[in-house]
Amino acid sequence: xxxxxxxPRVAVYICHCGKNIADVxxxxxxxxxxxxxxxxxxxxxxxxxxxxxGQDLIAEDLxxxxxxxxxxxxxxxLMHEETYRRVLRENNFNEFFFEQANIREHASxxxxxxxxxxxxxxxxxxxxxxxxxxxDRPLIRQKVKVTQEALIVGAGITGMFAALDLxxxxxxxxxxxxxxxxxxxAQLDKTFPTMDCSACITTPKMVEVGRHPNIxxxxxxxxxxVDLNVGNFEVQVRKKSRRINxxxxxxxxxxxxxxxxxxxxxxxxxxxxxxxxYVPFPQAIPAQYTIxxxxxxxxxxxxxxxxxxxxxxxxxxxxxxxxxxxxxIATGNDIFDPSTLYCYGYxxxxxxxxxxxxxxLLSSTGPTLGKVIKPSDHKTPKRIxxxxxxxxxxxxxxxxxxxxxxxxxxxxxxxxxxxxxxPDSEVFIFYIDMRTFGKGYExxxxxxxxxxxxxxxxxxxxxxxxxxxxxxxxxxxxTLLAEKYEIEVDMLxxxxxxEARKDADEVSRFFGVQFSEDGFFMEAHPKLKPxxxxxxxxxxxxxxxxxxxxxxxxxxxxxxxxxxxxxMFSGEVEIEPYYSMVQPEICSGCRSCVQLCPYxxxxxxxxxxxxxxxxxxxxxxxxxxASCPSNAIIQNHFTRNQILSEVRALKPWENxxxxx
Amino acid sequence: MVEDSDFEPYIVCxxxxxxxxxxxxxxxxxxxxxxxxxxxxxxxxxxxxxxRYAIEALKNGADxxxxxxxxxxxxxxxxxxxxxxxRFSVINSFxxxxxxxxxxxxxxxxxxxxxxxxxxxxxxxxxxxKKIGPNPRKHIAAKEFKKLEExxx
Numbered sequence: 001x002x003x004x005x006x007x008p009r010v011a012v013y014i015c016h017c018g019k020n021i022a023d024v025x026x027x028x029x030x031x032x033x034x035x036x037x038x039x040x041x042x043x044x045x046x047x048x049x050x051x052x053x054g055q056d057l058i059a060e061d062l063x064x065x066x067x068x069x070x071x072x073x074x075x076x077x078l079m080h081e082e083t084y085r086r087v088l089r090e091n092n093f094n095e096f097f098f099e100q101a102n103i104r105e106h107a108s109x110x111x112x113x114x115x116x117x118x119x120x121x122x123x124x125x126x127x128x129x130x131x132x133x134x135x136d137r138p139l140i141r142q143k144v145k146v147t148q149e150a151l152i153v154g155a156g157i158t159g160m161f162a163a164l165d166l167x168x169x170x171x172x173x174x175x176x177x178x179x180x181x182x183x184x185x186a187q188l189d190k191t192f193p194t195m196d197c198s199a200c201i202t203t204p205k206m207v208e209v210g211r212h213p214n215i216x217x218x219x220x221x222x223x224x225x226v227d228l229n230v231g232n233f234e235v236q237v238r239k240k241s242r243r244i245n246x247x248x249x250x251x252x253x254x255x256x257x258x259x260x261x262x263x264x265x266x267x268x269x270x271x272x273x274x275x276x277x278y279v280p281f282p283q284a285i286p287a288q289y290t291i292x293x294x295x296x297x298x299x300x301x302x303x304x305x306x307x308x309x310x311x312x313x314x315x316x317x318x319x320x321x322x323x324x325x326x327x328x329i330a331t332g333n334d335i336f337d338p339s340t341l342y343c344y345g346y347x348x349x350x351x352x353x354x355x356x357x358x359x360x361l362l363s364s365t366g367p368t369l370g371k372v373i374k375p376s377d378h379k380t381p382k383r384i385x386x387x388x389x390x391x392x393x394x395x396x397x398x399x400x401x402x403x404x405x406x407x408x409x410x411x412x413x414x415x416x417x418x419x420x421x422x423p424d425s426e427v428f429i430f431y432i433d434m435r436t437f438g439k440g441y442e443x444x445x446x447x448x449x450x451x452x453x454x455x456x457x458x459x460x461x462x463x464x465x466x467x468x469x470x471x472x473x474x475x476x477x478x479t480l481l482a483e484k485y486e487i488e489v490d491m492l493x494x495x496x497x498x499e500a501r502k503d504a505d506e507v508s509r510f511f512g513v514q515f516s517e518d519g520f521f522m523e524a525h526p527k528l529k530p531x532x533x534x535x536x537x538x539x540x541x542x543x544x545x546x547x548x549x550x551x552x553x554x555x556x557x558x559x560x561x562x563x564x565x566x567x568m569f570s571g572e573v574e575i576e577p578y579y580s581m582v583q584p585e586i587c588s589g590c591r592s593c594v595q596l597c598p599y600x601x602x603x604x605x606x607x608x609x610x611x612x613x614x615x616x617x618x619x620x621x622x623x624x625x626a627s628c629p630s631n632a633i634i635q636n637h638f639t640r641n642q643i644l645s646e647v648r649a650l651k652p653w654e655n656x657x658x659x660x
Numbered sequence: 661m662v663e664d665s666d667f668e669p670y671i672v673c674x675x676x677x678x679x680x681x682x683x684x685x686x687x688x689x690x691x692x693x694x695x696x697x698x699x700x701x702x703x704x705x706x707x708x709x710x711x712r713y714a715i716e717a718l719k720n721g722a723d724x725x726x727x728x729x730x731x732x733x734x735x736x737x738x739x740x741x742x743x744x745x746x747r748f749s750v751i752n753s754f755x756x757x758x759x760x761x762x763x764x765x766x767x768x769x770x771x772x773x774x775x776x777x778x779x780x781x782x783x784x785x786x787x788x789x790k791k792i793g794p795n796p797r798k799h800i801a802a803k804e805f806k807k808l809e810e811x812x813x
Contacts, residue, residue: 077702078677078681078685102685105684105685105687106684106700109689110687110691110692111693111696112691114696116696117668117695117696117697118696121698121699124699125700505734508734509734514678514679514682514771515771515772516772516773517773517774517775534682535736596743598738599738620704621737622707622708623737623740626707626747627743644713647716648716652795653720653798654802655670656670656721656794656798657799
């Protein structure tokens with residue numbers, strides 16, 4: 001009878017993955033095993049299933065008409081599921097008649113020495129995949145229109161470049177937490193290896209961003225809430241009140257002059273001072289003033305002084321609603337605080353500085369206008385030392401295991417700048433390894449050592465002591481000469497690590513972005529999807545993803561911009577059809593699912609007394625499915641029977657009974 | 661039977677696609693070695709997990725069942741893991757009624773970056789299961805085992 005369901009004809013393909021899988025799991029044995037799983041009509045193995053030849057193997061079998069469902073036992077489905085689905089699609093089969101058994105990450109790689117164990121797991125995973133694919137149903141992906149606008153979070157060098165690239169085609173909303181754009185790069189004096197002035201490259205770009213008609217600049221603003229609808233993200237931005245009307249403010253600076261309050265300037269890393277009515281630095285974009293309400297005493301001298309009456313103490317925070325098609329996260333990094341590493345004496349001894357403080361001292365726009373002085377007596381130091389890898393490549397609690405990539409180069413750069421300013425001085429760099437990896441970096445290092453006469457000493461400092469006059473005694477051991485050293489310097493600069501933002505978890509929660517082990521945001525694939533996050537339409541770029549230097553950050557910005565463009569350009573996005581459906585004939589109308597849905601996708605139809613799920617709003621978490629007491633809800637591709645058939649495919653007693 | 665030292669536990673892990681599954685992938689990519697006892701079933705969210713699956717696995721003779729969820733507050737679907745926590749805090753009391761050691765059921769929070777934690781947890785859990793011994797239902801499950809059911813939908 002035709003009522004009988006046709007028996008699924010499953011083909012199993014087992015990938016050697018070069019030697020990654022084949023070295024651990026015997027290919028012939030598992031292929032032979034796969035042939036005897038119910039519903040399997042053919043089983044083959046091939047060196048690289050993801051290669052063109054491997055895909056052709058599947059395509060040929062599909063065309064022959066002997067099979068209608070495919071299982072590939074290879075790497076993680078997060079890696080190549082899409083590749084194989086495309087093969088099915090291109091051969092006019094429903095792409096959801098496919099399952100991938102993960103026998104690389106979950107079997108061969110975690111059991112490199114236990115070949116039998118890996119084989120058992122691989123067999124079970126193949127068996128589960130066959131069971132699941134046998135119960136797969138054809139599904140169709142829905143298409144959703146994509147809003148032709150982009151949101152970029154963070155306006156450092158990465159955010160600015162991404163914004164400029166995208167703004168030629170789309171409306172871009174650039175959100176920045178501080179009163180000005182520019183980020184860390186605006187704080188730097190010069191950049192390696194070209195030694196060109198950082199401000200000379202950054203500020204023209206900042207002006208360009210500020211003036212671009214397609215960029216909606218939202219400085220002094222923070223993300224309040226995000227609704228993660230792929231392609232149509234609804235974002236609420238809180239524009240914090242500056243107490244100054246930006247449409248009127250001319251940036252003349254009179255309010256700053258009359259303001260009686262001085263507070264440490266964060267831009268100068270608290271080494272200089274600013275007023276409570278301020279711009280962080282003269283070239284700030286936007287150039288209008290901000291009143292820092294935390295420190296303001298509301299004397300209102302500025303209100304009287306302002307000639308254009310721009311100051312409004314009643315101004316309140318503004319909530320701006322945006323609807324965007326894609327989001328680029330470029331929230332940047334924090335700088336490691338070495339005060340917990342007591343042996344280096346930061347904040348205990350006056351003349352121990354961190355590199356960003358040295359950078360501000362060296363900067364011609366810094367608090368000392370480019371004169372390097374010792375904090376203890378304000379005299380120019382004669383001998384200075386740089387200590388590398390402070391907080392990075394360290395295994396102690398509170399430090400980081402990774403290499404921060406930029407510290408070697410910025411220490412050499414600062415050493416060279418110092419030598420140029422004070423040729424009679426002596427400079428030491430204490431390092432573990434000099435890692436000068438980039439284009440022109442090695443040459444830069446060579447010249448520093450050969451022509452500038454900077455002393456490179458291999459070996460971390462063990463202890464720092466302070467003399468009565470504020471100079472420092474450094475003790476450590478030179479690991480090249482295998483002898484101890486004791487060196488007196490006037491100033492010690494700690495090359496501190498780059499670390500993830502302290503509030504990165506908040507950002508990750510807003511955007512559903514995952515973390516890597518080191519606390520930075522995780523890319524979808526370390527090599528092939530370096531700027532994609534695991535959420536479709538959300539991209540990550542710059543130092544929020546890993547420590548990197550300016551050229552790499554800009555490259556990532558451009559990559560993220562082009563990925564976002566690519567995503568929005570077609571105007572449509574396909575979403576996974578994993579949404580849930582209510583079977584109205586079974587639904588008892590208890591409404592327990594209605595309150596559980598986090599996306600308000602479930603509505604209740606009073607006339608039929610059943611629940612109904614909006615397939616577009618549904619993200620496919622399946623919470624309602626598990627909660628339904630009548631089992632009336634089905635989640636596509638993860639139906640109850642599919643999961644149960646996976647569980648039932650396992651025979652946990654098999655080995656045990658054999659042993660007895 | 662309990663003192664069987666060669667006994668290798670059989671663990672079924674239901675993993676959330678966004679955290680534990682990715683974390684386990686990360687453990688694989690970093691070649692973190694663990695006992696070859698874990699079979700991972702992918703779900704989109706730990707909130708999708710029904711107690712029935714865990715019970716079905718234990719009924720079939722699995723020695724341990726793990727549910728891998730995101731850390732509280734990190735759920736990809738806003739709060740699916742919280743619902744799972746609520747749902748599965750009840751199952752422990754049922755376990756004894758079913759005649760199972762409650763330790764055979766585990767609810768872990770493993771994020772996508774915690775491959776190392778996942779590996780460590782598994783090592784500890786395997787050691788613990790070896791002490792507890794095999795699931796007493798194994799013999800019954802072997803007898804009762806039916807052929808894979810082919811079901812519509």
